[in-house]
Amino acid sequence: MIMGRAADRKPLRTRIREAGGFYQWFNTTLIGLAGPAQVGEGRGTPCHRCGAFKAEHRLVEGELHCPTP
């Protein structure tokens, strides 16, 4: 077969572009190395719906439910 998989040997520049630009790549790499600085440790990332931490949500049948105030 000539159509082999070349996805595993993409140049860094291509990987950065696919990751959403250099800043995004830098951010992701930095977070991967050092961990997010402004997020409370062990509590996960804030929910994009209610803003509460994921740890404060209830997991019901595979779905995260926002905490009711």
Ligand SMILES: [Zn+2]
């Ligand atoms: Zn939520």
